[in-house]
Amino acid sequence: MKLSSDDLMVVLALCQEGTLERAGQFLSRDASSVFRAIKRIEAKIGGPLFERSKAGFQPFPAAEELAEKGRDISAALSKANAICSEIGGIQSGKLRVTTTDVLLEHVILPNMGALRQMMPQLSVQFSTSNQVVQLWERGFDLAIRPSSNPPDQLLGQCLKRFGYVAVCARDYEQSAQAQRGDFSKLNWLVPGGALKQHPIRKGLAEQMKSAASILSFDSMNQMLHGVHLGLGVAVIPDLAPLTRGLVRLDMPSAQDSTELWSLYHPSNRGNLLLQGFTKFVKTALADT
Template sequence: MIGSKVIDILVFLSVVETGSFVAAGKSFGLSRSTAGKAVARLEEAYGARLLNRTTRALDLTEEGRSLYEHGLAIRDAIEAADSSIKSDQGVPRGTLRVTAPDALGRRLLLPTVQKYLETWPETQIELSLSDRVDNIIEKGFDLAIRIGVNSPDQSFVTRTLLRDETMLCAAPSYFETRATPLNIEQLSRHDLLQFATRSARQGWHLQDEDGAWVRAQGRVRLRLDSAEALREAAIQGLGIVLLPRLLIGPDFSERRLQQVLPHVSSGRIPIVALYPHKRLLEPKVRRFIDMLSSDLRRLPDQ
């Protein structure tokens, strides 16, 4: 019975990370209905709802978030046991090609890169820092680290390293001539800084005190394709921005930025490792992912 529950928990993790019963089922060779039944069995076993289902999204309940965090530990233990006995487990060697967002790479990846190179002297790393989501196979990357990007198809594997809180913030100077917004509706009177590429534009869905999700309205006069550029624009007082806490934590302590609408939730965003599907993952890739995951989970406020 324990074994079947573990499988259900692993399916539940996949549902949360892909945001889809269909995608989660496919990753286990199951149908959508079978994946749904796995979550239903868990909800019946625990006597609690784990997911709030809407036509647009799947949101974790408090009980669901608790199970998700414990489920990550279960999956990590399985992966550790699996990798410890696989024949390809060995000393990492050769060049590891990694792509990551600019801000995340500069602030959080470089310490792991330094430790990785010191630990495994027979390796080299080529690190591309860009917020563009390139085709990692065509570009020859072994690994992509992304914020809020899930696997585009079943030829890729996605491992969630961390789910980070996103926060609305702005520079103190921005409010020198403007009133601080007191609710989501008052954002419509402010300048919003949002991420955009040629193919997609960011929109903000915020949860008010009543638990309802609302699409924020505001003047978007500046769009940027770089999280680091968005951060810099906010520090310069150009508007209100929504970014992961990991990228802006020091800016709060040093008072370059201040939180806006602290009572409003903007959800948590996954930081993921994305790599081409392989039956046996090379040691150089696995070791880097494991090290980065461990480093991220040791960061303050996580």
């Protein structure tokens, strides 16, 4: 029996993802469907393609060779889709975008009018998450998020480099000034929950040892809202839409600068919708 292009894509998915669950997400199938497909393919060729273990599936050399052919097919399909979009002259379709809550509310949504003018037939599905999203699991087409070390298996571009700044509301400024030089006694608003390992929190470890009080949030946007309510001091990205209306405090930076990246799976190379949305976000960030 001959192998089909679908067979090659299944082998590619399992080689690339390592587990049935992630391969299924890559292919928009369930894990049991991928398992049955691999068994069928192995029956076709008369031998095993993967070594099974508790850690997942390790490809044998034959599987890696077949996966390379699958990559060629994936790249060809991406180019074909790009050509079809160019022929139509209209950038229409659906794009699944994941980003952080604070970037969506303060950078992306306020500029959506410009995006609609630029790409009127684009449908965007937003998902906000402050946790690291694995795009190789194919739940999303594009991620717009801070990263000091983007994953090697993803493609993308750096949209902006930014630093961090300590801020408070004007209602809290007097309290902050009264503790000048001893920031450990301030009321601090910090990342918590799913964001507990955020570099901001690590950088504030010394100040928080004797803080007057600490409020933690698993949402950067809610933390920023707490600052505007005068609940205390927080370290936030130094982007104009976020710092507007707040008082900057003269204190050592608690966190080095980082980068904001547009990241996508290699199979989306040449996707005009993705390129257009990335250009839109970069333009929105130009004045921040």
